[in-house]
Amino acid sequence: MIPTEKIIRAAQSYRKELIGFLREIIAIPSPSGEEERIAKRIAREMKRVGFDEVFTDKLGSVVGKIGKGRIKILYDAHVDTVDIGDRNKWSFDPYKGKYEKGFIYGRGACDDKGCVASILYGGRLIKELGLEGDYTLYFTASVREEIHEGLALSQIIEKRKIRPDYVLIGEPSNLNIGYGHKGRIELKITTKGKSCHAATPERGKNAIYGMAPIISRIERLNKKLKAKEPLGKGMIAVTKIETENTSLNTVPDDCAIYLDRRTTLGETKGRVIKELKSLLGGSRAKVEVLKHENGDERYYPAWILKEDHPLILAGIETYKTLFGKKPKIKTWPFCTNGSYTMGMKGIPTMGFGPGDPKYAHSIDEKIEADDLAPAVSFYALFPSILEISKKVRNL
Numbered sequence: 001m002i003p004t005e006k007i008i009r010a011a012q013s014y015r016k017e018l019i020g021f022l023r024e025i026i027a028i029p030s031p032s033g034e035e036e037r038i039a040k041r042i043a044r045e046m047k048r049v050g051f052d053e054v055f056t057d058k059l060g061s062v063v064g065k066i067g068k069g070r071i072k073i074l075y076d077a078h079v080d081t082v083d084i085g086d087r088n089k090w091s092f093d094p095y096k097g098k099y100e101k102g103f104i105y106g107r108g109a110c111d112d113k114g115c116v117a118s119i120l121y122g123g124r125l126i127k128e129l130g131l132e133g134d135y136t137l138y139f140t141a142s143v144r145e146e147i148h149e150g151l152a153l154s155q156i157i158e159k160r161k162i163r164p165d166y167v168l169i170g171e172p173s174n175l176n177i178g179y180g181h182k183g184r185i186e187l188k189i190t191t192k193g194k195s196c197h198a199a200t201p202e203r204g205k206n207a208i209y210g211m212a213p214i215i216s217r218i219e220r221l222n223k224k225l226k227a228k229e230p231l232g233k234g235m236i237a238v239t240k241i242e243t244e245n246t247s248l249n250t251v252p253d254d255c256a257i258y259l260d261r262r263t264t265l266g267e268t269k270g271r272v273i274k275e276l277k278s279l280l281g282g283s284r285a286k287v288e289v290l291k292h293e294n295g296d297e298r299y300y301p302a303w304i305l306k307e308d309h310p311l312i313l314a315g316i317e318t319y320k321t322l323f324g325k326k327p328k329i330k331t332w333p334f335c336t337n338g339s340y341t342m343g344m345k346g347i348p349t350m351g352f353g354p355g356d357p358k359y360a361h362s363i364d365e366k367i368e369a370d371d372l373a374p375a376v377s378f379y380a381l382f383p384s385i386l387e388i389s390k391k392v393r394n395l
Helices: 004-013 015-026 036-049 109-129 151-159 207-224 269-277 310-323 338-344 369-394
Strands: 053-056 062-066 071-078 103-105 135-142 166-169 177-181 183-192 235-242 254-263 286-289 329-332 349-352 366-368
Touching: 004 109, 004 310, 004 369, 015 036, 015 103, 015 109, 015 369, 036 053, 036 062, 036 109, 036 135, 062 109, 071 109, 071 151, 071 369, 103 109, 109 135, 109 366, 109 369, 135 151, 135 369, 151 338, 166 338, 166 369, 177 310, 177 338, 183 207, 183 269, 183 338, 207 235, 207 254, 254 269, 269 286, 310 349, 310 369, 338 349, 349 369, 366 369
Parallel strands: 071 135, 071 166, 166 349, 177 329
Antiparallel strands: 053 062, 062 135, 103 366, 177 349, 183 254, 183 286, 235 254
């Protein structure tokens, strides 16, 4: 028998220490690409609480390992954050890790350091209560998720050859189970014209004017996109417009717009590009998918895992065992590293995490301290429940 009550009590006993650790890592600024300091602190904590193996990969993600069983489970939570924006808009220092009236505040509190701390202490609980089984658990405290979903896990899976059977993404979910989300494609459309002096515009061709009807068609397209449950409707928005004009009194010969296209099920990259090309009319405009510095396209597929998949059922059983009720099964409103593990690689993936998603990326970001211990107990128990359910299915 799994000592459920003992797990819950042990998780609660970590409360003060867990809050302290979360406040400490919030106080370490870690915008994407600047995660070295926090990675070192997390590696030290993994070693301190008893992970069997801890290493940092070439990209900078910290990986902790527990056990050496046949079932390979990967937990992931990212350590990087978005920038704080205008510091004057915050009610407090975003890098202090303030704790007040049951909430912990600061950049990354909700997205995603609350999950990082809870998973790490879930691993501690596994070791202290001897919950290891016929599974190997990897925990990646991953980097650069905010700017390149999936990059860190592709390094772990493809470069380090750690191929998990199952993935659990730690992202804020209000302690509900996440089973998918929309995809995202970042695109650029460019129109060309002919430059001339603005005093004689008839001698040239204004590239901005050529872009204007395309923008109008994109706005109409957004209203026509169809919903596909359970992810709902795809969306498209123009998020930036620019020219490389030499002066304000010159008619521009080029214009570019940037698009954020949220995709639902069935909306592939090829379909999106074809759809946009159909809006260009007879213009010489060009559509392209933006790329990262390493050459990867900024394309993150939509994904969903069926509610009756064994991974989801194990999540439901873990929740019911710990909390005596059935969890909500929901989709996330944002992209995660699951776009890579499930969307690209087809590895069964689900999500679970403390924190309310509405506070992610927000001014005065916060997480409820009471969410942390239940998350710790879930992360600690879940591998055992998954192992048991897998054995039952194989009988």
